Amino acid sequence: MRKENRPLKVLFATLIAFLTVLPNVTIGQHYFRMTAEFSIKEKFSDGKMSLTKGNVYYDRNYRKLVYNVKFPEKEAWVIMDTVFNKVVNKQLVMRAFIPLLPSATLFDFALSSSLDNFGLEKSFYTVTKVERDGDLVISTWTPDKRMAKAMGKILISKKNNKLYGVAFYSPKDELLKKQIFKNYLKAGGVEFPAEITEIIYKISKNGVVTKEMKISTFKNLKVNDLKEDEIYNFPVPAAVKK
């Protein structure tokens, strides 16, 4: 062996060893499913209310978001792709399009460690301003110019480096909705807010603003739990019962 080539060969061998070990390291940090008990309380602008309780399951591989609802009535909601399925007593009673992808929910953001920026770093929003107020760091995200007529800015605040609040605006700069995330739960390396307070502002044609409020709470967070696989991959009947 030529003496001058020795360091290069050592470096090469180290690199190969590192690349061999790397997949094991990354697999160890791969979070693919989570479950938690949830409770969602809503107060509408007309004074009516709603309480929904149960367990939620999300698996990134199955691409299914499953709500095992226990109250007000026992039923299961399975969201696959943009299709909502309601299953009661193992029978499909409703199937509808829903503007929600399981991969665009807080559950996926938490598992993929992109909750801090509400998943916006992968969207056509870009950060245009960062400011600090007390213990809050607030970033302003603005949509791509082509989307500016349809979408308004989004403000994201962080407290202690964790997502604290998100505020959505209309293109006319009217506040449409805000969410506050508090008391983070931790399971494994995944953090998820134990409480989400949401206030939705509705602006009538007369300019009157009414608001709806919602409090979502989560507990008993489990990540990568291999039990209850049949619920994570909830079987949905092929046809709606008539």
Next chain:
Amino acid sequence: MKIRLYLPSRTKNLSMRKAIFTIALAVAYNLGFASENAEVFQVNEQEMNAEFAQLNDLEAYVDANEGITMSEIGQDNPLVLNVAASSDVLGVLSALRGDPPLGIPSFLWGFCFTVAGVALVYFVADDRDETKKAFIGCAVSGGIYLLWWLFVVVIFNGSFLFF
């Protein structure tokens, strides 16, 4: 020993721009004190507690009676006054929904924005099936354009065109 990097000038410019942007952002972060934006993230806790008092009582009742459903509680119970008998599906899901642009079906992304739409779905949704739909939208959009082009330009020799 000096290490010299031979980067193409364009890459160098890009790196320089990124560095300047990062520095600018860091300066903005450090200088940007006190803003009206912080007020947006304030919530009146007292108001929330008052508004949700009945629902908190109902939740405590449900927790204390495990497995009880709305129909078993009975409509005459004051705890369920003005409480909906069925779940508000859209309301529940809206709290967990992320990026609002994803509410637009992937097919439309591909159909309206062609290759850019497919790329956007690919990066934002990170979902093979969604990307496939966007691609189908893109293909349909391309097909329609091709048909129009064949019809107007090739068959009718551009006689429909005013230029």
